[in-house]
Amino acid sequence: MAFGDSPLKKTGVLLIAVIAMSAGFWLASELSAPDDGHAQLQGTVLKPPRQIQVPELIKHDGTPFTNEDLNGQWSLIFFGYTHCPDICPTTMNVLAEAKRNSAGDFPRVVFITVDPQRDTVDLLKGYVHYFDPEFTGVTGDEKMIQALTLQASILYMKVPGDSGNENDYLVDHSSSILMINPEGQLAAFLGAPHTPGSILDSVKKIIR
Numbered sequence: 568m569a570f571g572d573s574p575l576k577k578t579g580v581l582l583i584a585v586i587a588m589s590a591g592f593w594l595a596s597e598l599s600a601p602d603d604g605h606a607q608l609q610g611t612v613l614k615p616p617r618q619i620q621v622p623e624l625i626k627h628d629g630t631p632f633t634n635e636d637l638n639g640q641w642s643l644i645f646f647g648y649t650h651c652p653d654i655c656p657t658t659m660n661v662l663a664e665a666k667r668n669s670a671g672d673f674p675r676v677v678f679i680t681v682d683p684q685r686d687t688v689d690l691l692k693g694y695v696h697y698f699d700p701e702f703t704g705v706t707g708d709e710k711m712i713q714a715l716t717l718q719a720s721i722l723y724m725k726v727p728g729d730s731g732n733e734n735d736y737l738v739d740h741s742s743s744i745l746m747i748n749p750e751g752q753l754a755a756f757l758g759a760p761h762t763p764g765s766i767l768d769s770v771k772k773i774i775r
Contacts (some may be wrong), residue, residue: 608772609758609765610743616752619718622711624679627692627704636703637751641674641774643766644745646721648682648738649694658742658761663698665763665770674746674770679705681723681740683712719745719753746773 624632636642643662647655659678666673678695680686683706686694691704706712716723721741728735744757744766757769 608755608769610746610769611756611758612773613753613755616748616750616754617718618752619715619747621751622707622714624705624707624711624715625688627688627695627706629688632703632705632707634751636677637747639749641749641770642677642747643674643757643770644677644679644719644747646679646681646716646719646723646740646745648680648740649686649690650682651738654740654742654759658744658759659695659698659702661761661763661766662744663702665766666699666701668763669767676702677705678702679712679715681712681716681721682738683707683709685734720756721745746770 619634619637621632621634621637626632626636645655645658645662647658649655662676666676676699678691680691686704686706688704688706691706695702695704715721721743723738723740726737726739728737742759742761744761745753746755746757746769748754755769755773757766
């Protein structure tokens with residue numbers, strides 16, 4: 568029997584999505600267990616690091632975002648969206664404070680949207696520059712965003728609002744910060760809750 572758009576179908580889809588997200592988090596943890604040298608790290612170090620192939624994306628200044636943007640320096644990547652009510656602004660503020668408190672060079676911070684439908688280039692520019700003028704915002708076609716999140720073990724899911732308006736929704740997403748090494752490889756996941764101190768400590772332990 569076809570359920571159509573019945574509540575039962577919607578409930579089933581939501582349960583499948585939740586199960587898939589839970590399985591993804593477990594798999595990411597199992598595949599990237601921390602080594603003994605990073606036992607106190609608030610996160611998970613990948614041994615060996617995972618090569619990331621950046622698809623065709625766009626930076627907040629309208630120029631392409633490619634693998635070259637991740638080469639030659641350490642980077643911190645956070646996936647979120649500008650309409651996020653809590654986790655995203657909190658995490659971006661923590662990253663900005665960690666950068667201000669850093670005694671030396673701080674990794675490049677890249678904010679990649681999981682809501683390309685609403686997050687335009689101009690909107691991203693204003694958003695990331697509110698926290699720090701050196702932060703980079705990235706958007707692009709949704710399929711390209713998905714291609715990158717799959718490589719990075721980042722999960723996200725659109726949750727419709729009650730109004731029925733196509734622009735009324737939230738996006739549930741992973742809260743980890745990804746640390747990319749100068750070879751453009753995923754070196755570590757920094758786990759929440761994030762604080763300026765925990766980020767600085769983790770960065771020092773991984774780079775040393």
